[in-house]
Amino acid sequence: MKPPAFEYAAPSTLAEAVSLLASRNGNAKVISGGQSLMPMLAYRLAAPELLVDLRHLKDLAAIRIEADGVRLGAKVRWCDIENDRRLAVSHPLLAEAIKHVAHYQIRNRGTVGGSVAHADPSAEMPGVALTCDARMTIVGPAGTRVEAAADFFTGPLETSLEPDEILTEVHLPAWPAERRWAFLEFARRKGDFAMAGVALHYDLDGGGRITDAHIGAIGIADRPIRLAEAEAVLNGNQVTDKLIAMASAKARQTVDPPSDIHAPGAYRAALVATLLSRGLKKSAV
Structure with missing residues (x-):
């Protein structure tokens, strides 16, 4: 299918991009990598009057590793994360999760900002953002605001x-060197959206007991x-098979996945x- 007709603009500044969006009273869309938006246009699930292309905003394509954590510009592509060897130490959970994102071609174009803003419930980056207490920087006509992933x-x-x-x-907040972590997902084929996925991390105190456990699904x-x-079952206890x-078991009891053409809800809960069991065992090695 062909997309509906639209106007196109490629502003040279962030302020100009915001102004263009504001000028259309909700009938404009941002495009960067286009890996989510273009299919939506093709299927007429979106029909904006104007596309605002961020391709000239180079400042949004930086990966910055600082004392307070990792800062990913909205235009950072999946392949940029894959190729940045610093992240294997600075944020290994992120580096592992990106290996599961779609296929090679999409990882060459898809962006962090596009995935997070699209907010597909099966996508890896929103899951990592929520699990790791990410904070989103958002710019609009009223200025800049920062919002927690849990509210985003x-x-x-x-x-x-x-x-x-x-x-x-x-x-993404700073990552302690001794932090334990894992990311696992299951899809029918490699690169497909996950039927279910789990991201987790936790720290250990001096007695080997889990502190600050984070589990996202x-x-x-x-x-x-978040599970x-x-x-709560993990916090304050040493990692054992029991x-x-x-x-x-608690995770299975407390989630309530929907059923669809891909899998029944009970299957997803068991998954x-x-x-989670495999991830915890992997993290404890």
């Missing part, structure tokens, strides 16, 4: 972004979610428990 994702393909706002940066709800009940079984 509001529903399936829905976020707190206003039509005249642009997501400019995703900030994708593909099982209308947005990425707070399973986190503890892993308890946390996995989350299995992935």
